[in-house]
Amino acid sequence: MPRAIRRCSVLSGIALCAVLGGPIAVAQASDNTLRATLNSYSQRIVKDENAVKNGLIGYPKGKVKPLVRALTREVADLHSLKKKLAHDSASSAKGRKAKADIVKGLGLIATAYGALRHDVQVAHGGPVPQSKVNSAVATDKKGRKKLLAGLKLLG
DSSP: OOHHHHHHHHHHHHHHHHHHHHHHHHHHHHHHHHHHHHHHHHHHHHHHHHHHHHHHHHGGGTOOHHHHHHHHHHHHHHHHHHHHHHHSOOOSHHHHHHHHHHHHHHHHHHHHHHHHHHHHHHHTTSOOOHHHHHHHHHHHHHHHHHHHHHHHHHO
């Protein structure tokens, strides 16, 4: 076989591998982008969660503003993360399912925290009705379940 033909077949084989291997690399890169986005927000979300926890501890003692401020910040960060993830793409089937679960879970948690913030503001430092708290907790649990399922798939 002449050398020019061998060289051409080797080069076309390399090009074919690049074409076939390209989508696989892109799928991994897209899923890695989702992971990187989640990692970039993780410190902020943990900080917000701790602020909400501290706000809930101080609320029965009449400290309403720290809880409302923490819930407001948490909801804003959750919506920001949700929006950022919605614009990222996932190429693998597991990545798409994980992204859908994570976005749904973040939305449910933000809804629960938003409702709780509203109820705390309406109560003006008084007790929040137990039914409202139970509703927020149930929504939060559903959201966390979806979020964890998505993170597990993406992991």
